[in-house]
Amino acid sequence: MPRGAAARANELRSIAAAMPEADRIQDADLRQKVLEVWAEALAESSFGSLEEVPGEPEIDPSINQLSHQRAVAELAWRIADVMEEYLPGLRFDRDVLVAGALVHDVGKAYEYDPDRASRWRARPQAAGYPALRHPVYGAHLALRVGLPEEVAHICAAHSREGEGIQRSLEAVAVHFADFLYWELVAKARTGLSEAEVIRLASPADGLRAVPARHPRREPSS
Numbered sequence: 441m442p443r444g445a446a447a448r449a450n451e452l453r454s455i456a457a458a459m460p461e462a463d464r465i466q467d468a469d470l471r472q473k474v475l476e477v478w479a480e481a482l483a484e485s486s487f488g489s490l491e492e493v494p495g496e497p498e499i500d501p502s503i504n505q506l507s508h509q510r511a512v513a514e515l516a517w518r519i520a521d522v523m524e525e526y527l528p529g530l531r532f533d534r535d536v537l538v539a540g541a542l543v544h545d546v547g548k549a550y551e552y553d554p555d556r557a558s559r560w561r562a563r564p565q566a567a568g569y570p571a572l573r574h575p576v577y578g579a580h581l582a583l584r585v586g587l588p589e590e591v592a593h594i595c596a597a598h599s600r601e602g603e604g605i606q607r608s609l610e611a612v613a614v615h616f617a618d619f620l621y622w623e624l625v626a627k628a629r630t631g632l633s634e635a636e637v638i639r640l641a642s643p644a645d646g647l648r649a650v651p652a653r654h655p656r657r658e659p660s661s
């Protein structure tokens with residue numbers, strides 16, 4: 441095996457070991473592409489692992505992206521369990537649900553990349569700040585590695601970007617699992633809502649903040 445291919449295979453193995461929830465995906469090709477999209481995202485960023493990618497630093501900087509997305513995958517799975525039990529005839533596509541939950545924030549390795557952030561921050565009039573938020577870039581990455589549009593849709597629509605379109609059943613579950621997660625973290629840590637935490641972290645003049653390491657965002661995950 442060529443050296444580059446061996447390194448990529450190792451990386452895919454370590455990503456798989458870090459998020460065992462991917463084992464719930466029955467379709468082997470889909471499961472492989474979930475690992476590949478994260479490998480791609482990390483390779484083009486300055487982060488060396490999923491654990492290095494921030495979750496929502498303004499809410500709790502101790503929570504990394506890996507921990508967050510594993511919890512969202514579990515929450516979305518249990519939401520599907522409960523709804524299928526209590527609503528006869530309702531069925532989630534569990535493969536799409538788990539794949540979407542595990543990659544919904546894959547664009548964060550791009551949006552939160554400190555090198556890109558300092559370039560965007562220095563000259564927002566050039567390419568914006570951030571140039572693309574993680575839902576948009578995540579959908580791009582998902583399609584680039586060949587993930588199906590059902591999964592790319594979850595990347596694109598899990599956040600407020602999804603408010604202008606009709607979300608799929610699985611995207612609704614991931615959206616609420618994601619927002620519930622951060623809302624509960626914000627409440628548990630500060631007593632405030634996520635929106636209040638973000639508002640307090642923003643400057644009074646309404647300009648986008650200039651954090652030391654990561655771009656700030658509007659209150660939505």
Ligand SMILES: [Fe+2]
Nearest residue numbers: 544545618661
């Ligand atoms: Fe998220």
